[in-house]
Every structure is written in C-alpha cells, then in structure tokens.
Amino acid sequence: MPQSSFDVTTKSGHETGTTLVVGQTHPGLAGVTSADYLVRHLDSERTGHVSTDDLPAIAPFEAGVPRHHSRLYTLDDAPLSVLVGELFVPFGAARSYADTLLAWAETQGVDEIAVLHGVPFAHGPDEHAVFHVATDGYRTDRLPDDVFRPLANGFLDGVAGELVTRSLDGAAPEVGVYITPTHPPGPDVDASLRLLTALETVYGFDVDESELEALSEQLREYYGKLAERVASAAEGEEALGDYDTQNGMYM
Template sequence: MSHSTFDVTADGEPAADVLVVGLSSPGFAGVTATDYLTRHLPSEAVGHVSPAEFPTITPFAEGRPRNPTRIYDIEDTALAAVVGELFVPVPAAPAFVDSLLSWVEEAGISEIVVPYGIPFPHGPEEHDVFTVATDAFREHRLEGSGFDGLRGGVLDGPVGELVARSMNGAAPPTGALLTPVHSPGPDLEAAIRLVDALESLYGVDVDEGELRRQSRELQEYYATLADRMNAIEEGSRDYPEDRSYM
C-alpha cells in the first residue's frame, strides 16, 4: 500500500449518495464544470483534502484564500462534490485516491462520477461526452442515457486509479464522463458539455447562462488575438529586414 501524502479534513458528512470528482487536467473542463455546480446550486463546504508531503497552492478570489481541493454537499440533491484545483500528478494518484476513498467509505458514498476533459484528436462532430465506466455503474446509471462508450485509450492519474479500483471491487461503482478539450484551456465549451451530462444523468437543473457568456467572451478574445497576430505577420512582410540595431 502506498504511503498517504494527503489528509482529508471533514467538518461534516454530506447527505449524498454520489460523489462528483472534478479534477484539474488540460483544458480544466472537469474542475470547471464541478465548481460551477457548487456555485450555482445551494452548496455547503464540508471538508477539504490537503497534501501532507506534496507542494500545494493557495487559490484566491476577491482577496479571499481557499483550500485547493474542497469537498461540498450540494443541498437537496443526491450529490456531493470534490473541486480539485491542485493538479495531482500520476505518481501521487494512488496516495490521493487512498485518502479520498477512506473518506468516501466513512461518508457512505455509493457511486463516483468523474467529469473529465482529454485532449485527444477529434473532429467537429466529436464534440460530445463519452463514458468509461465499470459494469455496475453502466447498469445502474447509463442504461438508456444515450452516452456512448469511448472507443479506446488509457486513463491515468486519479481518474484512472478510481476506475481501476472500482473495476477490482475496491471502490464504489465509478464512471468517467469524458469529453475532448482544446488545451491548455480553459475550454469552457467542454465544461458546458460536462455540466449538461451531469444534469441529464442526475436530474439537477443548473442555470448555465454565466458559463455560456464566459465561453463566448473567451472565444471572442482568442479570435481577436488571432486576427491581431495575423495582421502583424502580414504587416511584417511589407518591410525589409533591418539588422542595423542588432
């Protein structure tokens, strides 16, 4: 068994059966989607995960610091959520999952879902949400849902560790909701797809207006930036190369 380098501090146990695990990864789609749920549905912070022997970060907003990996109870739903702003590298994944699953057992969580973005090659028609799930998760949650299994690949890090533990009977039924992302991100369109998927599977209703507005603004920003870069590149062709100041 790996030596735990993470501590879970819980102020209370959520009245929830399902844990949504939103983790930082390229594109930040999963953590963005999960954080959006906790901010737009009535939620209460009930704990956090701290690295005991691992470099950490201290996020802040409006001058107020917060723990990088937070646990929430989403009130009046079957959901609790982990919002992980601290990136957990592959070598630390077993220790992170050890600590998280110890808390999951104490809290009586019976299902785990991981919304996650992966920067795999894809065409415009593949901007969708796919699944990788254990048999128990698939039979209980995905029958008739319309979500297709991802054809092939490899899951690593905490999401791979969680699915593997579940597959071998050492974790509750677990499923990953996977969508292609454009890294480095943030890919807010991918986050919207994951929010939609969670709404569909778990019967929650989230006002996506803020996230869609932010996505439009980000797309407009990058389009303007690309136009400026093209204009600079084209304009530079009109002048001879001048090395007099080198």
C-alpha cells in the same frame, strides 16, 4: 519512491451525498471548472477539504479571500457530494490520493463516483461531445439508454485510472468517467459546459448555465480577434497552421 500521503478533514454532523462527483485539475481545466460552477450556482455547503504535506501547496483566492485547494461540498437539492480539486495531482501521487478518497467514501456511505474528465486527445470538429468510460454497475444504473457514447479505446491514468481500476477489483464503488476533449491550456469553457450538462442530464437537476455560456462567448470572440490579428501580422506567412478560430486553440 515513497508515496505522497493525503488527509480528508470534514465537519461533523453533516450528511454526505450517495454519489461523489470528482472534478480535478487537468489540461483545459474542464472538470474542475464544471465542479466549481456547480457548487457556486446550486445551494451547497462546504463540508471539508483534502490536504497533503508532500506536494507544494497552492492557495487559491478570490477578492482577497483564500480557500483550500481541494474542497468537499454537499448539495442541498441533489444527493451529491462534490470534490473541487484545484491542486494538480501528479501521476505518482494518484494512488495515494485515490486511497484517501476511497477510505473517506467508505465511511460516508458513497455508492458511486462520477468523474468529470477533460482530456486533450485528438478529435474532429463533430466530436465536441461527452463520452463515457464506466464500470458495468454504473452503466446499468445511470446510462441504460446509451445517453452518451462510450469512448472507443485508450486508457485512463492518474486519479481517474486509479478509481476505475479499484472499482474493477471490487475495492471501490461503481465509477463512471465523463470524458470530453479539451483545448489546453484553458480554461476550455465549452468543454466545461458539456460536462456540466451531462451531469444535469444523468442526475436530474438544473443549473443556470448563463454565466458560463457568456464567458464562453467572450473567450470565443477574444480568440477569434486574436487569430485575425496574428493572420494580419503574418501577411502571407503560414502562421496559423490548423488554428481553430471557433475554439481558440490549435487542433
């Protein structure tokens, strides 16, 4: 099967952060929501985008203004570049996508990669937290005090899996993946908040989270009322099963 190809287009004359933060689209939309919120609420500049002719394009827009689906930003007050990836990258295209990102990162002097990764894995109510999967160098540099628990076991696939594997093979910068459980279809705003707070903790900057917190509360109230209406309509039927009214999704 032929591999999809990707291109990175960047503006000339702009410095790049030494850390690349990657927020891709996955079920629950936690990573991409966190990355997008970050560049909207800190002083940032859009410096480029990732494109491909091999996948169906999407054109996100806001207030009638379209934008590229996978955008690169630099932050003014932190040495970070941020990739906001609103296009879902299929598993079959992840290798080529990672190749393109890593080639660009090498030319820009990127030292490490932080991946914001929401995953809909089975979890209990006390496991709404951020875990990590990180290479030795990243863990030593950024997680010396075990700030976040390591995820016990499993595997990473897609873009995150490609980036970690390349780092293990010495073909990529050190990589840290911040993982939190999500509740599809999303957006899981609580998961996005957890990832955003984790990034603030590790990299020492502050973001006003009030807008995201307000959205989280609105969604919680909406799904709570929806659950009550469904339960009322069922009248004795076991319609909700294990429905979690706090998170608005089935566990």
